[in-house]
Amino acid sequence: MQYMLAAIETKSDFDRRSGPDAETYWAGWQVYTRALQEAGVLVTGEALNLPETATTVRARDGKHVIEDGPFSDSREQLAGFYVIEVSDLDAALAWAARMPCAESGAVEVRPVLAM
Amino acid sequence: MxxxxxxxxxxxxxxxxxxxxxxxxxxxxxxxxxxxxxxxxxxxxxxxxxxxxxxxxxxxxxxxxxxxxxxxxxxxxxxxxxxxxxxxxxxxxxxxxxxxxxxxxDLPDRRLELMFTCTHPAIDRALQAPLMLQSVLGFDAEAIAAAFLIPGNTMGQRLARAKNKIREAAVPFAVPDEAEHATRLAAVLDAIYVCYHAGWAMNGSGSKAKRSEGIWLASILLHALPDQPEVLGLNALLLYIDARRETEVSSIYIPLDERDTRAWDKRKIHAADKLMAKAAQAELPGRFQLEAAIQSAHCDRARTGRTDWKAIVGLYTVLIRLAPSTGSTIGYAAALCLSGRPDAALEVLDALDPKLTRDHQPYWAVRAKALEDNGQTRLGVEAYAIASGLAIAPAEKAFLLDRMMQLKKNLPDM
Known part of the structure; x- marks a missing residue:
């Protein structure tokens, strides 16, 4: 089974990327990615730039409405994602629990739709 | 009848x-x-x-x-x-x-695994008990919906969604390993307890034979895990409560400590006693063993002729430390009140979050009794009125109303 693990971070998580402990922040993600690779479960994954760099597009009545910012203005935002290959949901949840942002933000675990 | x-x-x-x-x-x-x-x-x-x-x-x-x-x-x-x-x-x-x-x-029995799947934390908590009633015992959505007081088609859709998630997200069908076992088992026990009470609500005035769903699930679990102290505790708890249900479906409400113990099912009480003795050997107390011990103390009145409220207060003290909940706190207050300490009972009740108790019938019933015993007649009359207004079972409603009328007589004329 493939699952997407969506990393959801808070404003203060995003601030850490360029703050005084940026090194620790990135090291947390690097070791996590390394562990996924080592276990042989990582399919793909990317980190995303800050939410304020996002642009949202909607097509309504034949017109494109383009807005500055992410699609939802919630306090917590998508920071990146992984796709992993594991046996079942429990295994995916175990990986999600280890993700650096699980402590402060959240991890959404969703099965990848088999096409 | x-x-x-x-x-x-x-x-x-x-x-x-x-x-x-x-x-x-x-x-x-x-x-x-x-x-x-x-x-x-x-x-x-x-x-x-x-x-x-x-x-x-x-x-x-x-x-x-x-x-x-x-x-x-x-x-x-x-x-x-x-x-x-x-x-x-x-x-x-x-x-x-x-x-x-x-x-x-000799058909292989994998109902334990099925119970763990139904109560997986990835499944909406409110659906775990209904899912178990459907998957393990085969009740249809209509019957389950009636017990949980929601429309039949709504329950059907929710159950279908839950099953869809189990399949699509590959929620495992397995007995969890040692690290997860205790917390996952607690969810199974909780869901079975909910099933028992749902059956209770569904059949409060109907057939008494149908209230056995929870007991049935508990016994399947006991068969699969015969040595788990909390599984033994849950089975004992349900048997103790069930042993008395004969007198509880009556149309007149009688407080537990005044009910006729001759009508209680002694065989069930004896069976529960045996389970408790076995559970005690593990020396691992838990929520259900304590709740069972409290019910056992109530059942003991059949033997001794009196309720040992001091012992019950002691058991509640441990229970609310081990598994704090609104329900156990109210039970603790009731025991304090009936052991002759209504002032202590009121103190415990006052510490509860008013948001949780505002429309909680047992809270108002216990509060009313404590106020009455503490000599706070005017507040007591008010609390009995609220308790009666919140009661669903007609017998209980009438009982609380009567207490209010009786107490009102003690008020000076206005």
């Missing part, structure tokens, strides 16, 4: 639901949760519950259910590939059972 239960009906229902749970769990273990196959089996179960009381339970009830379920699927199979897959699964299981010449008794 409850309608008499036909013993043939009971035998058929027991045989049918036993084999249903074994078949659905076997199916889930082989091919994952399959809503269509499960639906077909539950329709076959309905047919069985109609036929078997008249014809008797067939020699091989599993084969009977599989054949009927497959026949029902044959029509829908032409229309959808999922139904076709369901039919294939059932066919393969039937072949396996025939090759092994398996009867209902």
């Amino acid at each position: 409850a309608a008499a239960v036909d013993p043939r009906q009971t035998v058929a229902e027991h045989a049918g639901r036993e084999v249903f749970g074994k078949l659905t769990s076997y199916l889930a273990g082989r091919y994952g949760t399959h809503a269509e196959a499960e639906d077909a089996l539950s329709k076959a179960l309905i047919a069985a519950l109609e036929a078997w009381p008249k014809t008797g339970v067939p020699d091989n009830p599993a084969a009977w259910l599989l054949t009927v379920a497959r026949r029902r699927l044959a029509d829908t199979a032409r229309r959808g590939s999922r139904a076709h897959a369901a039919q294939t699964h059932l066919e393969m299981i039937q072949d396996e059972l025939e090759n092994e010449a398996m009867t209902a008794t």
Whole structure:
């Protein structure tokens, strides 16, 4: 089974990327990615730039409405994602629990739709 | 007066639901949760519950259910590939059972795994107990919905969504490993307890035989995990409560410590005592063992003639530390009040969050009694009024109203 693990971070998580402990922040993600690779479960994954760099597009009545910012203005935002290959949901949840942002933000675990 | 239960009906229902749970769990273990196959089996179960009381339970009830379920699927199979897959699964299981010449008794029992799947933390908590009633015992969405006071089609949709998630997200069908076992088992125990009380609400004024769903699930769990102290505790708890239910469906409400103990089922109390003795050997106290010990103390009045409220207060003190909840705190306050300490009871009640207790009937009933015993008549009258207004069971409503009227007489004329 493939699952997407969506990393959801808070404003203060995003601030850490360029703050005084940026090194620790990135090291947390690097070791996590390394562990996924080592276990042989990582399919793909990317980190995303800050939410304020996002642009949202909607097509309504034949017109494109383009807005500055992410699609939802919630306090917590998508920071990146992984796709992993594991046996079942429990295994995916175990990986999600280890993700650096699980402590402060959240991890959404969703099965990848088999096409 | 409850309608008499036909013993043939009971035998058929027991045989049918036993084999249903074994078949659905076997199916889930082989091919994952399959809503269509499960639906077909539950329709076959309905047919069985109609036929078997008249014809008797067939020699091989599993084969009977599989054949009927497959026949029902044959029509829908032409229309959808999922139904076709369901039919294939059932066919393969039937072949396996025939090759092994398996009867209902030696059909592999994987209902423990099924219970763990139904109560997986990835499943909405409110749906765990309903899911168990459907997957393990084969109750239909309508009956389950009635017990949980929500519309039948809403419950049907929610259960279908939950099963869809189990399949699509691959929620595991397994007994959790040691690290997770205790917390996951607690969820199973909770859900069974909810099932017991749901049955209680559903049949409060109806057939007493139907309240056994929770006890049934608890005994399946006990069969699979015979040495777990909390599993023993839950089984004992349900037996203690059940031993007294005969007197609790009466149309007149009588407080527990005034009920006629001669009507209590001594065999059930004895069976519960034995389970408690076995649980105690592990020396691992837990929520359900403590709740059972409290009920055991109430049942002890049948032997001693009096309720040992001091002992009950002591048990509650441990319970609210181990498993704090609004319910156990209110129970603690009630015990304090009846042990002659209404002032302490009020202190405990005052510490509860008013948002949780504003419309909580047991809270107001205990508060009313504590205020009455503490000599705060005017506030007591008010609390009895609120408690009676919140009560659902007519007997309890009338009892609380009567207490209010009695207490009101003590008020000076205005």
